[in-house]
Amino acid sequence: MEKIMKKWKNVILWLIFIIYQEMVLSVAIFSSIKSIGYVILFSVMFAVILHLLTSIKKRQNTILSYIFVVLITVIFIAQLIYYNIYEAIISFYSATNAAMQIWQFFTTILEVALKNWYIILLQVAPIVVMIVLHKKKKIEFEPIGMKHRLREIIVAMLAQIIALICVVCINNEDIYSNKNLYYNMHAPTMSANQMGILTTMRLDLQRLLFGFEEETTLVMSDNSFLKEEELQEETIEYNQLDIDWETLIQNEKNKNVITMYQYMANQEPSKKNEYTGMFKGKNLVVFVAEAFTDLAIDPEVTPTLYKLYAEGFQFDNFYTPLFPVSTADGEYITDTGLIPKEGVWSLSRIEGNYMPYSYANVFENLGYSSRSYHDHTATYYDRDEFLRGMGYDSYLAKGTGLEKRMNLKKWPSSDLDMIDVTTQDYLTEDGGNFITYYMTVSGHLQYTTMGNNIVNKNWNLVKDLEYSHKAKGYLASQIELDRAVELLIKRLEEAGELDNTVILISGDHYPYGLTLDEVNELSDFERDDNFEKHHSTALIWCNSMEEPVKVDKIGSSLDILPTMLNLFGIEFDSRLLMGRDLLSDSDPLVIYSNRSFITQYGRYSTLTETFIPAEGVGEEFDSDAYVKEISNEIHNKYQISKLILENDFYRKLWTAMGWNEN
DSSP: OHHHHHHHHHHHHHHHHHHHHHHHHHHHHHSSOSOHHHHHHHHHHHHHHHHHHTSSSHHHHHHHHHHHHHHHHHHHHHHHHHHHHHSSOOOHHHHHHSGGGGGGGHHHHHHHHHHTHHHHHHHHHHHHHHHHHHHTTSSOOOOOOHHHHHHHHHHHHHHHHHHHHHHHHSSOSSTTOHHIIIIIOOOHHHHHHHHOHHHHHHHHHHHHHHOOOOOOOOOOOOOOOOOHHHHTOTTOOBSOOOOOHHHHHHHOOOHHHHHHHHHHHTSOOOBOOTTTTTTTTOEEEEEEETTOOGGGOOTTTSHHHHHHHHHSEEESSEEOOOOTTHHHHHHHHHHHSSOOOTTSOHHHHTTTOOOTTSHHHHHHTTTOEEEEEEEEETTGGGHHHHHHHTTOSEEEEETTTGGGTSOOSSSSOOHHHHHHHHHHIIIIISOSOEEEEEEOOTTOSOOSSSSOHHHHHTGGGTTTSSSOHHHHHHHHHHHHHHHHHHHHHHHHHHTTOSTTEEEEEEESSOOTTSOHHHHHHHOSSOOOTTTGGGEEOOEEEETTOSSOEEEOSOEEGGGHHHHHHHHTTOOOOGGGSSSOOTTSSSOOOEEOTTSOEEETTEEEETTTTEEEEOTTOOTTSOHHHHHHHHHHHHHHHHHHHHHHHHHTHHHHHHHHHTOOOO
């Protein structure tokens, strides 16, 4: 027995090491160990592989054992830090494509590491234990024979088979079952929560290397929106186009396109409303503002942003959920009304696709000129490819000519300077109506005077405020956006275009450079770490508005595009977008990257599987059925968004309908 245990000792130690790391990380980021059984079963294969690789020659075994222990520890620490910043599991695609960008976030990484020092200490502890036990000769890295290798392989295969049987057979009906997560769906955060980090990373790498076509499994319901009483009312109009879905389905051979046709035919379009066409014929200036939220709006510190809020549309129940690729995903959601595909950069994958509802294509079709600007590197996140795909006539950033007009050597660059050197392009040179798009950068972390050009520039304006250093730094960074908008308004007025121009400002994500405590310093209500941390607003303002419009409806950045299309009276089909017009009577839905959600009836966390009903929702409310219904709807939106991206769907639809592309 002792001889047998000696042969299996190192395998068991590897297994304990992996399970320990999985448990520490799971508790740290998910506050629970949801499926320890799956973690144990799947870890057996990893443990055996590691032992087989470290049981050939003694000296080689020792070196490799230390390398693997350190490497795995670093991987788990990296996932801890990444999740604390982005609330997501890092994919191999993002890791390889963003490797050169890591130094720009070094200070943030260091801060997060220091904040979680005790967890990292627990993660590093096995290395120390290994060194001590090795020195005391309690651990030996001896070679093993071929017979024992075969035994280990058989054990690993049995454990893997048992794990897969459990995955397939236990609770396999749920849309987010382990079966779907393992075989049919790419949702890293949820699979990490249910099956462990290493299994999730293995699946991610496997899918990256060999390709993965996510199985399209829509859960369709009968959403027949034309109620009998509404059929008799001729005054009801919808934001929809005349599309013969039945004929399209009959003539289509691609099963994915057929699925999209069926889904959209079954959706309820949004109704036109009193605000439809309110801004018809006006110019539009769009800001996707770095880390902009309602925290940045203050009548004294940022008076221009406050003016836009006080006089324009007031979205007080608005959210900008953070998605895995941070700014890139936030920008994609805002500009397309679609949910980004997980595991890739949707911002760059969209190149070559036809996007009929991008601002550039919509307004160019009406005779507008279109320009886009970004006061940072043109190719960052492949943004140059994205904006080209969105149809903009020109794109000025660092590397495409903006550096010739302004100083882009300091970090971050100035939004104010960007406005100063670009307004002449569309206010004096182009003539006629215009759509202008700005992706800003002045609001970028770190929110400290050291290393942040903008915070240092505006520090005197915030230094006496009764906030912590970084909270003041955040406001200092947003002052630059405030002054940029102030200058824009001045230039519009000088050009005689102020009353004829709408300004839209929305953020890409919450300021994750701040801790929750620092966020709450600036907030007028207590925000939690799950939902309310992402509370934000969108500013839609035109000087010609006679009075502000208060909007209590719940919404998110996904809803911005359909809302703007409706306001400008654009003929569009709301069924083709995943967001909803915030000014219509469509049911609200805020979707988080881990599939949690907020609706008028409450909020649900997929990580804790907890539904919190909204105020006024009675005990008779069937929360279980409701959660299932909304979860299915969210799943469908993820699936359809992915298919739209992968299949260049809008081009196929426009071609099938015989419509001209812009």
